[in-house]
Amino acid sequence: MEKVKPKKHLGQHFLIDLGIAENIAKAITGHGAITKVLEIGPGMGVLTDFLLKEKWDLYLVDIDRESIKYLREKYPDLGEKIIEADFLRKDFASLMRDPYAIIGNFPYNISSQILFNVLDQRNQVTEVVCMLQKEVAQRIASPKGNKDYGILSVLLQAFYDIEYLFSVPPGVFNPPPRVNSGVIRLKRNQVNKLECDEKLFFRVVKQGFGTRRKTLRNCLKSLGISEELSKDPIMDKRAEQLDVQEFIGLTLKIQESWNQ
Structure with missing residues (x-):
């Protein structure tokens, strides 16, 4: 199989450090008693390899046709669970049906959009483990009074308990991004409905x-x-x-x- 070339217009930076990939995969706890996990933007499956070892009912979604071709050759047993689609446009609530977790090295240019989509699906997405630009990850996990604290901090913290897990340097990616990255974990809290409109x-x-x-x-x-x-x-x-x-x-x- 030929390696997939990272595409700048898709914001692709493929993780090449196996130790970090393993740590990210192990960060999913199964909160909400889920068994289904959706990986966004698996690229060449560096993170996928470790997720499969964890025995999740795994689904992969990628918008890159070249990545999809590679993944279907690498993981033939996953069959239709390898989905060529734009996560932001596909109705995963209907596809997954049950509560599920999301994991991935999110493209930095659409990471906020992905998380707003998670908010829309908050009663079905019980857990998220994701790698983002470090500043965005810190913002989401920040308490009030911090300069990083913002809109996503408040909206996500209303429905999720959030932990900043660890930082990731640029050199563990191909190609290296110009910024540091951060891994966070979101776990759905007990709030089903806010006390206000x-x-x-x-x-x-x-x-x-x-x-x-x-x-x-x-x-x-x-x-x-x-x-x-x-x-x-x-x-x-x-x-x-x-x-x-x-x-x-x-x-x-x-x-x-x-x-x-």
């Missing part, structure tokens, strides 16, 4: 971080904040100073002000 919560979080240096009073003006709520001390804060529960509380206050 979820659509409004998402909107408040996104607008709150729209202009990081401004106070929430200025960021949320377009939501029709009442004069009374505008005087609330929470409006003197910036979005990065609020954790998930405080954002839920703020959303409830906005809902209440609308009903008055």
Whole structure:
């Protein structure tokens, strides 16, 4: 089998360090009693080899036709579980049916989109182990008050417990990226439904971080904040100073002000 050439337009950086690949594969815990695992962007199967040793019911998805051809030759027993598709456009909720975990070395240029997709499937995706650009990984795992803390931090932390596992240097990839990488693990928490309107919560979080240096009073003006709520001390804060529960509380206050 000919080796797959990494393609710049797909953001491919193939992991070549077997020790790191093994550590990533072993990071899946089976949270939520899952047996199905979907690997995004397996490339030439460096991570796949270790996942197969873990005896998961494994599915592979890659948008790269050359990778798919290589993987089908390398893993003939996986058959139709090797899927040529764009993860962001394929309906994996219907395909997988049961709860499942996601793992992968995510292309850095679409990693945030993949994680927003995970949020949409949060009642089915019980665990995620992924390698991202280090800054993005740190942002997602950051607590409030940290300069890295942002929209994805709040939205993902509302539904997942998040751990930053370890950092990965550029030299273990072909070709080496220009940035360091980080591996994180997300485990679905016990929150089935937020105590507030979820659509409004998402909107408040996104607008709150729209202009990081401004106070929430200025960021949320377009939501029709009442004069009374505008005087609330929470409006003197910036979005990065609020954790998930405080954002839920703020959303409830906005809902209440609308009903008055």
